[in-house]
Amino acid sequence: MDLERKIEGHEARVCVMGLGYVGLPLAMGFARLGYTVTGLDVDAARVASIMEGRSYIQDVSSSDLADVVGAGSLEATFDPEALREADIIFICVPTPFTKTKTPDLSYVVTAAEEIARRLKPGQLIVLQSTTYPGTTEEDVLPILETSGLVAGRDFHLAFSPERVNPGDRRYDVTNTPKVVGGVSARCAHLAQLVLQELMPEVYVVSSPRAAEMTKLLENIFRSVNIALINELAKLSERMNIDIWEVIEAASTKPFGFMPFYPGPGVGGHCVPVDPYYLFWKSREYDFYPRFIELAAELNQGxxxxxxxxxxxxxxxxxxxxxxxxxxxxxxxxxxxxxxxxxxxxxxxxxxxxxxxxxxxxxxxxxxxxxxxxxxxxxxxxxxxxxxxxxxxxxxxxxxxxxxxxxxxxxxxxxxxxxxxxxxxxxxxxxxxxxxxxxxxxxxxxxx
Missing domain, CATH: 3.40.50.720 (NAD(P)-binding Rossmann-like Domain)
Structure with missing residues (x-):
């Protein structure tokens, strides 16, 4: 049976690499749809917690987790041999930066190497970790092809950025639209097909690079606007103006304005990290996005x-x-x-x-x-x-x-x-x- 029929019949076996804030909700989503899901993580404590039905993620309840584990729909392991049995593999590992703000793709590289050792024809690999444009095709694809298989012919490869917003009670993995780009039209189609099982709207772009840049745009948009309001907040203090009053007043305009708010800085995995991923990659093209870097500096200040x-x-x-x-x-x-x-x-x-x-x-x-x-x-x-x-x-x-x-x-x-x-x-x-x-x-x- 080909992969498309397996997806449509919920017979495809799903493996999620990385069971953190992105991976565990994704694994839960597919398990609740009836797919057989294996979660793979190097943290033995996480694996044990999942198998005991104890959630360590705010957005996943222990009762829901216990239900899918008890039903046999979801299991967790730290043994990468589980990759051999998967039809679809999602890579949801961290992409941090170093102390000098240099991208650290070591987790992605390790994940790709583990897959390459066990890659088999017909598998679909979907990278979800936030990264700079080119990662899927320049870093992940060559590692996977060390298996002797060719992307787009023997196996399928796509990028679909995660859009998890921790603590959000309105939007989760089942109702947040997804973007996906494949190394071929067939790769994109299969990734779209499986993602549509989980969420209703999947927007296909022309390439993994376009999907990777989409995620950076989303978060750099926030970084730049937060930096703007942080700078205006400091100016307002000197000018004896309450910026909170100003934002409230500006928000009465029904068009052309979106409120952002000052604060102690930006945090989490995406907003403080993504500008530096793009800035680092852009130097390869002799391009220096000073505006983006300045915004990041303002927020870090x-x-x-x-x-x-x-x-x-x-x-x-x-x-x-x-x-x-x-x-x-x-x-x-x-x-x-x-x-x-x-x-x-x-x-x-x-x-x-x-x-x-x-x-x-x-x-x-x-x-x-x-x-x-x-x-x-x-x-x-x-x-x-x-x-x-x-x-x-x-x-x-x-x-x-x-x-x-x-x-x-x-x-x-x-x-x-x-x-x-x-x-x-x-x-x-x-x-x-x-x-x-x-x-x-x-x-x-x-x-």
């Missing part, structure tokens, strides 16, 4: 601005950063998620520690948070979330809201904290004494 606001707030109380007790509220990369990858809180805490402050944090979703072991704070330090007791909050010199989780009672916190730095306008509508709340993008108290 926001933690420094937050620390400056904390120092300003402390100074208003006759204190300095040295030996000041600073409580960070929220260390996830955005509110209401349990994901701390590239979170702005990391740099904020490192800068505070290097300045001599005594730093603690609270985050109801992240029990432990490791900082340091870099040029900003050489010593690695693992902090543990501290409960928000009344005495603990009162004993702080400053409380900084870095990830504004909706679960926080901000009125209770403001009533007990000596001074607040609010990076996300989380305290809007909260009653407070004059001079108590310093907000990013708003005039300092007393001005």
């Amino acid at each position: 926001m933690p420094y601005h937050v620390v400056s606001k904390i120092s300003e707030a402390l100074n208003s109380r006759g204190k300095t950063l040295q030996q000041a007790r600073v409580l960070i509220l929220g260390v996830s990369f955005k509110p209401d998620v349990d994901d701390a990858r590239n979170a702005p809180a990391q740099r904020v805490i490192e800068l505070l520690l290097s300045g001599g402050a005594e730093v603690s944090y609270n985050d109801p979703r992240i029990e432990r948070f490791t900082v340091g072991k870099d040029v900003f704070y050489p010593e690695e330090q693992t902090l543990t979330s501290t409960p928000l007791t009344e005495q603990f909050v009162q004993n702080q010199d400053c409380v900084a809201i870095v990830a504004g989780h909706r679960s926080y009672d901000y009125q209770w916190i403001v009533d007990r904290a000596p001074v607040i730095v609010d990076t996300m306008n989380a305290t809007r509508g909260v009653k407070a004494d004059a001079g108590k709340i310093f907000r990013v993008g708003a005039p300092s108290p007393g001005r």
